[in-house]
Amino acid sequence: KAGSDVFIEKGFKNWRKGPENFRDHVGQVGILHNKATQHCTDLMNQKQHVETIVI
Known part of the structure; x- marks a missing residue:
């Protein structure tokens, strides 16, 4: 679920699942x-x- 509210609305209190929650927040x-x-x-x-390639 990309763009979840894990950091914005709920806050981030459980570092045990930190990497997993962060990946969900960042998205695909x-x-x-x-x-x-x-x-x-x-x-x-x-x-x-373009100018570098053409010239």
């Missing part, structure tokens, strides 16, 4: 936030910029 690879982060990283990569 296809989640929109992760895609936006990848797009931002791609835009900042000058080696693959």
